[in-house]
Amino acid sequence: MNFTHRIDRVFSFGDTYSYDNINATIGDYQVFGEYLHCVEEEYHRNSPSNGTFDDFAQKIDAMWSTEPVWNASSFSKIPSHYDDPDAPVIWIVDGGSEEAIARDAPGVLPNILSKSGALIFVFFLE
Known part of the structure; x- marks a missing residue:
C-alpha cells in the first residue's frame, strides 16, 4: 500500500x-492438495533457486499465517x-x-x- x-x-x-x-481447513480439500502437487512440480521445473521446495513451502506458510x-x-x-x-x-x-x-x-x-x-x-x- x-x-x-x-x-x-x-x-x-x-x-x-x-x-x-x-480457510483453516484448507488442507482437508482434495483440490487444494492437487494444486500443491502442481506447485511443487512447477517449482522444480521453473525455479532457478538452489533451495528446496520444502524451504519454499515453509516460507509461503509463514507468509500466509502472518500477511497480509x-x-x-x-x-x-x-x-x-x-x-x-x-x-x-x-x-x-x-x-x-x-x-x-x-x-x-x-x-x-x-x-x-x-x-x-x-x-x-x-x-x-x-
Whole structure:
C-alpha cells in the first residue's frame, strides 16, 4: 500500500486482506492438495533457486499465517474514481466455491474499495 500511485489496473482473484481470512481447513480439500502437487512440480521445473521446495513451502506458510494485514484505512490510500478520474480500475474476482479464502472476504473488499467491481464465478457441475 506504499506505492499506490503505481497502480493502473488490478484484477485480483482469490483475494484477501487479512491472514485471518484464510480457510483453516484448507488442507482437508482434495483440490487444494492437487494444486500443491502442481506447485511443487512447477517449482522444480521453473525455479532457478538452489533451495528446496520444502524451504519454499515453509516460507509461503509463514507468509500466509502472518500477511497480509490490511484494513479499510490501508485501502483508502488507493485513489478512487470519485476523487480522481485517472484512478486505477479494480476488479475483485473469485470463484463460487473458493477453498482457500473465507467465503465473506471477497464481498468485503468491494465495500472497502470504492468504485471497484466484484465478480463471483459460479460453476454448476452435472
